[in-house]
Amino acid sequence: MCGIIGYIGTKKAKPILINGLLRLEYRGYDSAGIATIENDGIKVVKEKGRIANLNSIEEINTLEGTIGIGHTRWATHGKPSAENSHPHYDNTNTFAVVHNGIIENYHELRKLLEDKGYTFFSDTDTEVIPNLISYYYKKEKDFLKSVKKACDDLKGSFALEILCKDYPDNMIVVRQDSPLVIGKGLNENYISSDIPAILSFTKDFYFLNDREFAVLSRKNIEFYDNDLNKIEKPIKSIEWNTASAEKDGYDDFMLKEIYEQPNAIRETIGSKLSEDKISFNDFSISKEYLQSLNKLYIVACGTAMNAGYTVKNTFESLCKIPVEVEIASEFRYKDPLVDEKTLCIFISQSGETADTIAALKLAKEKGAKTLAMANVIGSSITREADYCIYTHAGPEIAVASTKAYTSQVVLLNILALYFAEVLDTVSKKEISKLKEELLELPKKAELALRTVAEIKNFSSIVYKETDMFFLGRGLDYYSALEASLKLKEISYIHSEAYAAGELKHGPIALIENDVTVIGIITNPLLVEKTVSNMQEVITRGAKTLVITNQELNNSQFFKVINIPKTEPCFAPVLSIIPLQLLSYYISKAKGLDVDKPRNLAKSVTVE
Numbered sequence: 279m280c281g282i283i284g285y286i287g288t289k290k291a292k293p294i295l296i297n298g299l300l301r302l303e304y305r306g307y308d309s310a311g312i313a314t315i316e317n318d319g320i321k322v323v324k325e326k327g328r329i330a331n332l333n334s335i336e337e338i339n340t341l342e343g344t345i346g347i348g349h350t351r352w353a354t355h356g357k358p359s360a361e362n363s364h365p366h367y368d369n370t371n372t373f374a375v376v377h378n379g380i381i382e383n384y385h386e387l388r389k390l391l392e393d394k395g396y397t398f399f400s401d402t403d404t405e406v407i408p409n410l411i412s413y414y415y416k417k418e419k420d421f422l423k424s425v426k427k428a429c430d431d432l433k434g435s436f437a438l439e440i441l442c443k444d445y446p447d448n449m450i451v452v453r454q455d456s457p458l459v460i461g462k463g464l465n466e467n468y469i470s471s472d473i474p475a476i477l478s479f480t481k482d483f484y485f486l487n488d489r490e491f492a493v494l495s496r497k498n499i500e501f502y503d504n505d506l507n508k509i510e511k512p513i514k515s516i517e518w519n520t521a522s523a524e525k526d527g528y529d530d531f532m533l534k535e536i537y538e539q540p541n542a543i544r545e546t547i548g549s550k551l552s553e554d555k556i557s558f559n560d561f562s563i564s565k566e567y568l569q570s571l572n573k574l575y576i577v578a579c580g581t582a583m584n585a586g587y588t589v590k591n592t593f594e595s596l597c598k599i600p601v602e603v604e605i606a607s608e609f610r611y612k613d614p615l616v617d618e619k620t621l622c623i624f625i626s627q628s629g630e631t632a633d634t635i636a637a638l639k640l641a642k643e644k645g646a647k648t649l650a651m652a653n654v655i656g657s658s659i660t661r662e663a664d665y666c667i668y669t670h671a672g673p674e675i676a677v678a679s680t681k682a683y684t685s686q687v688v689l690l691n692i693l694a695l696y697f698a699e700v701l702d703t704v705s706k707k708e709i710s711k712l713k714e715e716l717l718e719l720p721k722k723a724e725l726a727l728r729t730v731a732e733i734k735n736f737s738s739i740v741y742k743e744t745d746m747f748f749l750g751r752g753l754d755y756y757s758a759l760e761a762s763l764k765l766k767e768i769s770y771i772h773s774e775a776y777a778a779g780e781l782k783h784g785p786i787a788l789i790e791n792d793v794t795v796i797g798i799i800t801n802p803l804l805v806e807k808t809v810s811n812m813q814e815v816i817t818r819g820a821k822t823l824v825i826t827n828q829e830l831n832n833s834q835f836f837k838v839i840n841i842p843k844t845e846p847c848f849a850p851v852l853s854i855i856p857l858q859l860l861s862y863y864i865s866k867a868k869g870l871d872v873d874k875p876r877n878l879a880k881s882v883t884v885e
């Protein structure tokens with residue numbers, strides 16, 4: 279999705295903005311632009327395509343200003359073109375605006391402004407914003423008041439950075455349902471859509487709530503609520519180090535993040551489990567409250583939802599509470615059976631996914647308590663929820679989620695254990711056994727990474743395929759869903775995941791000679807069942823890969839890759855690792871851009 283960056287300080291803004299935009303590249307974009315305030319007013323330079331295109335425009339080298347805004351655009355309204363790129367001016371070139379989000383009522387606002395004599399030069403929804411501000415500025419003669427009045431007219435989502443040529447020492451930012459962070463430096467301040475892009479400049483951040491305004495100068499930041507009353511905001515220090523947002527010698531962020539998993543899992547466990555005791559400093563929950571629940575709802579999108587699936591059975595068997603797992607974009611548009619007896623858990627790496635946030639707001643309206651699980655500190659979802667817990671995966675830059683997924687699975691399991699402990703629904707012996715095994719997971723994840731050579735070899739055999747199938751039973755089915763999603767995302771190979779028992783109810787019709795079928799077999803109780811499903815596809819000529827921690831008759835399969843044994847509830851953490859590597863190496867073999875797959879964005883901040 280669109281990325282925004284801003285700088286106000288004593289240094290030249292242009293290189294800082296370009297550097298920030300490069301760091302936001304992973305969010306996905308099709309055009310880019312920057313604006314700075316120069317001695318003779320605001321200068322905008324923008325171009326379709328990559329940041330390199332923008333940087334090759336001669337005019338960009340004339341920008342000397344020390345205050346500026348920048349944007350990477352992911353087209354929603356209007357095709358990718360220089361005209362549709364941000365920043366956008368108003369008709370008098372007094373204001374320049376960059377915007378992330380969607381203005382839902384832009385048609386009517388544009389009409390209203392056109393009737394008043396304003397001209398539009400792009401097809402975007404954004405261009406109404408600088409013109410609306412300009413319209414109010416004629417009467418108000420005040421930057422902040424005009425921005426506030428314009429925002430009152432906007433329906434939809436927005437994170438805005440605004441420059442005004444009459445206020446060369448200020449920048450105003452405001453947000454509504456779109457991400458924006460403010461980084462505090464010494465005599466300089468930064469704006470970004472997310473933390474990693476400005477992590478090399480500062481570790482101190484402010485987070486705006488919806489409809490809060492910040493007026494930035496070089497030394498100060500003033501905050502205002504929606505009625506323009508001055509407010510105080512707490513500053514938060516972020517522990518992530520700069521190296522964690524760099525490739526660090528790896529070819530791609532995705533590969534680096536796959537290899538960071540043992541540590542991400544270790545950090546996530548370490549944050550909650552010490553000396554055999556699970557404690558959530560971030561929240562506590564009473565036995566009475568948990569006993570009052572008749573349902574847990576787990577709601578998320580994409581990979582985060584796949585993480586949710588992997589713990590449904592575990593929560594149910596350990597805590598004896600029914601669990602529903604639902605796609606956020608479905609949950610938000612139905613009438614979910616949710617009330618004060620439901621605890622809704624929302625999982626999101628970024629904490630900025632529009633559908634997940636909307637689903638959370640709906641659950642709250644319906645009286646449920648909400649628990650957010652996020653990776654990004656201070657992200658929107660963490661500020662909306664009643665309770666909040668964090669995975670400790672560090673910044674995840676690659677579009678395809680890897681270390682966030684395994685950290686989510688681990689943290690959800692810890693949460694299930696914690697609830698079971700509070701509820702007293704499982705014997706102490708069973709809990710201790712699971713805790714002991716949990717502590718073994720980082721080491722076992724390291725062992726799972728050692729499958730890399732075999733996986734690389736298998737990738738070189740199958741990378742030209744056009745279809746693949748993933749099969750599994752129980753939790754292995756959910757791992758199959760995640761493996762299939764990874765493959766689609768970065769290799770553009772069509773793939774399907776099925777609960778292995780469903781095979782003969784339809785999908786087996788697609789199996790023919792040489793089709794690749796990947797089976798995941800980790801649950802000792804289900805081994806025979808899945809093996810017999812795999813035999814059904816072998817009979818029909820399929821090329822089979824099996825990921826397993828069980829002893830099988832290997833000769834029946836084309837290839838078997840062994841991963842370490844663990845408790846069945848933790849198996850998804852390990853079985854996904856070779857399959858992440860598989861999609862990575864297939865993508866590389868096809869010569870694709872692994873970190874920035876086509877049409878995808880890292881955080882999906884619009885519907």
Ligand code: AGP
Pocket residue numbers: 579580581582625626627628629630631634677678679680767879880881882
């Ligand atoms: C993961 O590989 C995907 N890029 C995508 O499915 C992602 O998990 C989804 O958009 C949810 O993102 P979130 O965790 O930031 O909410």
